[in-house]
Amino acid sequence: MKGYEAIALAIQHFSDAPVFGVMGNANMLIFAALSAEGDERLVSARHEAAAVAMADGYARTSGAVGVSTVTSGPGLSQVATSLLAAARYRSPQVLISGDAYRRDSARLQAFDQQAFADTCESGFVPIKRVQDIVPAVHEAFARATLESRPVLLSIPEDLQLEEAAPSVEAELQALARPQRAATPAPRDSEVERVVDLLEAAKYPVFIVGRGCRDEETIRAVRELAEHYGALLATSLPAKGRVDDDEWSIGVSGGFAHTGARELLQRADLVVGCAAGLASYTTDKTTLYPSATTIALDLEQTPESAMLGHDVVLGDVAETVPRLLAAARNRSDVRVNFRGSDEQEHLKTLSAEAAATIDERSDGIHPAAVAETLRKSLPIGAQVVLGGGHFWAFAVMGIHKRPDLRWQFSYQFGSIGQTLPVAIGAWYGDPSRRLVVIDGDGSVLMHIQELDTVARYRIPMTLIVANDGAFGAEVHKLRPAGLTDTIATFDAPDFAAIGEAFGGTGIHVKEDAALASALEQNTGLGRFEVLDVRISGEVPSEPFKRWYYGG
CATH class of the missing domain: 3.40.50.1220 (TPP-binding domain)
Structure with a gap:
């Protein structure tokens, strides 16, 4: 048994979670070993940061340790934002990263992985000898569980090719999955x-x-x-x-x-x-x-x-x-x-938002969109909401819906995390219909993961709150007396993008069309993208207080 096979065997022993990853030279052997074992849990993402965010979403929803894998060098450096977001959420995850050949004099893709893990507020477990594979993998899962944060497990590429000890399977059988100890009771x-x-x-x-x-x-x-x-x-x-x-x-x-x-x-x-x-x-x-x-x-x-x-x-x-x-x-x-x-x-609280809704020439009033979602979101849906400006309307407007289960992606204050976190959340609880609500700027940052949704036939409804802008920046620039054109764009056609990736796309320009689209059944395994054109002229209630002095 080679080192990479021992890694794969140990992952399967300590976890039932999907393994989200992007392969490269330094981790492709681990990918191959998982595949050779018939491990259908292997989920190939299109970007390393998305793979780590998927494992984060899985951990948040399931309560179990998430698992991801990326290659060395730029494969690992790409995941900094997702790793920090998971750390800030206290989301347990084991991230298996390959590292450069130890004897490679050029070491083009080498960098200080421990310093990287420290910067990303994550644990670090290096594998320095092939005989250390089992205890190192066990330590990584134990620390992720007990510390409630990501742990980077690093193994050099050449070490993966060395012969592992014949006792690997016996070592694994002697080790149970790590569990949290009972919390002391208050006095x-x-x-x-x-x-x-x-x-x-x-x-x-x-x-x-x-x-x-x-x-x-x-x-x-x-x-x-x-x-x-x-x-x-x-x-x-x-x-x-x-x-x-x-x-x-x-x-x-x-x-x-x-x-x-x-x-x-x-x-x-x-x-x-x-x-x-x-x-x-x-x-x-x-x-x-x-x-x-x-x-x-x-x-x-x-x-x-x-x-x-x-x-x-x-x-x-x-x-x-x-x-x-x-x-x-x-x-x-x-x-x-x-x-x-x-x-x-x-x-009177439920009537507050409705009282402020009026007709807008540049799109649907964001509060009207939130009110339609409140009435029309599928019963029992898992709703993953992105950050930005629009989310205030959704948080405040979609109320009195105890059947919904919510997940958020704001933990490092970064947009772009929502779609991959949602994919992982669906793997954590596929019994609920997945609804993702995010802004246009955020969706574009990981738009490639619609391919992952299509390949794994995830029945997702993606609602793009499309104002053709970075809305939060627009509503900070305006009250400061600065030009907002630097934060506005000609928005792409998200419905067409959804269809190009293999889903269905619907343009939504009025409330009734949104309600109708949510009621449609597109069939199991087919995702849909609703391009909802919202007005960019309406500041949210929090922004009125914080930036407009209202």
Whole structure:
């Protein structure tokens, strides 16, 4: 058995995940070994950065470690943005990269891979001897699991050709897949301290975060919020998880509705349930100006320490039920933030966006697109939303849809990540219909991955919010008194592009056409691209506040 065969065997032993990759000289033997083993999990992307983003999307959706592979040199250097995005999301991934021949005097494609991994906030495991392959692969998967971040596993090309030890299979059989240890429970004194704060609060708010993974935990949060008469909200990654609750205001932070902001700014206590309480969730601390903030989470982040947030360490799935039991022993159900005035106020939130919609000559009003999507998105869809300017309309306008499962690609503040993250997310949960919503500038950055969608017959609906511009930059340049023409373009025909890659393409220039297109069944395995022409003249509500002074 050669070294590359041992690598492939170890991957199959430690993971059931798809292997997303782009082959080159330094990893093609690993590709070949996986293929020779009949591994149908091998997914060939068209760009290395996209392969890493796919593994990221898979990890986010499935909860398992993602796996990707790229070649040496430029194959690896291409993935920096995707690797950083995965690291910022705390997405576990093992990235297997080939490296240049150790004895090659030219070493054209050689560079410091460990320094690269460090810069990308990722772990690094080098394989220096062929007999180290099994323990190194085991270490990479263990660290990805325990550190919740990507780990770069590097193996020189020439080492892959050496004979591996005859004991490889026996070594693998002796090693189990790495598992996380149980999280320590919070101390009784910490539980009582949080209950003391809740007992004293008049206007509490509970924020559900993406760490509230199961319905039982969310149910306990809702019962605790009901006991103390609290409003409910979510962080952006947990969007929609409590949309069916009448006391839910939606997403907390910059994307909170104007009416919701008026309520939230009265809060005197904010409890984050496995939710990041940094600047985005608090809208740079402006959303909760007078509130005590306490986080129930597994760790204290540097930003939470800088902002002075109180932190109770522990698994929220265990912490919240203990808080609920203690609360029921201490007091009866409170009204607090759930009075008749607040109830009437919440009823008006859904009408806010609709009240601002008017006819536009340069395309559909973005809020009208969001409202149509709210009504017409397929039941139970997995929606992957890109960042930029349009996403504010989607986040705020597609509300009260608890059936949807959301995924976002903003973690490194980069556009262009959405399509490959969505492909990986579909592999993580193919039971849900995949809907991708992204801006025209972002889609073009990885447009080649439509070929991957076509080759693997992924039943995807791609909605391109097409304003022929980098919309976020347009709405920053204008209020600054600068020309916006440098951020505008003659938009390509995305419907035609979709058809050229083997899908169907539809031009959408009015609301009714969008609703009709979403209702069409294009057939299993065929993707569709909806080129939705939106107005570029309408700033989103957050941009009005942040840049237009409104």
